[in-house]
């Protein structure tokens with residue numbers, strides 16, 4: 497059997513980079529399954545051949561994926577927008593964001609101990625120590641604050657915030673005396689609160705994204721890249737929308753369609769009773785309850801929604 501790390505095993509295959517572990521991994525595997533990308537990841541192997549397409553999955557640290565995509569080593573990748581930003585301008589200008597995936601949502605925030613009353617806003621950390629895994633973004637952010645604070649001070653005793661890189665468990669840094677504040681990701685806020693920290697500023701909001709090189713590699717199988725991209729878009733749209741159906745009298749049709757305009761347009765089907773039509777339209781999951789309330793108000797009857805398993809838009 498040829499070894500997967502043998503270059504020949506990957507020859508002619510489209511390469512798709514997936515975070516090898518962590519918060520995004522399970523969601524990515526779910527997405528690949530929804531797009532019918534079939535593979536078996538062998539224990540400890542970071543490459544998996546796809547059985548039903550000339551393609552291979554490469555499992556990489558989320559932080560490395562922007563560079564591999566930007567430099568064209570792989571044709572597609574999934575990572576966080578935070579990772580693309582942290583990779584810096586030299587890399588991010590080579591990376592095109594194809595689609596926001598709607599998971600891995602979090603914000604990169606400045607956090608300080610709640611007990612420290614001297615730290616109320618990010619500027620209060622100027623000249624002090626900040627621990628983070630996002631050292632590039634934190635450097636840029638605090639360099640600007642340093643400048644503002646020093647300018648306001650008339651250039652006397654200029655202060656410089658010290659950014660300390662830590663690889664993980666950043667939230668422990670203040671308690672350990674390593675730093676006065678941290679820059680780290682927050683989703684539910686549970687980690688932050690459990691450590692007696694609170695957020696005093698936000699650097700960016702992030703979610704998982706499908707990315708591709710701005711300039712595709714000459715070897716790339718463009719039609720397969722388009723096919724996979726469109727399948728992933730379908731799975732994501734299906735997870736974000738439901739199909740809403742109802743009956744409506746002709747007199748109320750225009751009002752009802754304003755409530756459910758659909759993605760392109762609502763489907764209007766005549767019923768046996770000529771004064772009535774059946775409508776079906778895609779509705780964002782988060783809007784379903786208010787849309788159904790509004791439809792009731794404009795006279796719709798037999799309103800129901802159907803979950804979408806998969807779709808193409």
Ligand SMILES: Nc1ncnc2c1ncn2[C@@H]1O[C@H](COP(=O)(O)OP(=O)(O)OP(=O)(O)O)[C@@H](O)[C@H]1O
Nearest residue numbers: 517518519520558576578579600601602681683702
């Ligand atoms: N708590 C969270 N909620 C939502 N998304 C998150 C959260 N933490 C991280 N992410 C997203 O997932 C990406 C990868 O982070 P994650 O922590 O899973 O990877 P890692 O740090 O490489 O792995 P690990 O923490 O297991 O060492 C982040 O860049 C961010 O976009």
Ligand SMILES: O=P(O)(O)OC[C@H]1O[C@H](OP(=O)(O)OP(=O)(O)O)[C@H](O)[C@@H]1O
Nearest residue numbers: 664665666681682683684685686687688
């Ligand atoms: O607001 P919350 O919902 O609590 O999520 C935020 C936490 O999630 C991430 O940590 P992760 O689990 O990846 O561990 P790590 O610190 O080892 O990266 C992040 O670094 C925070 O610590």
Ligand SMILES: [Mg+2]
Nearest residue numbers: 518519664665
């Ligand atoms: Mg982590």
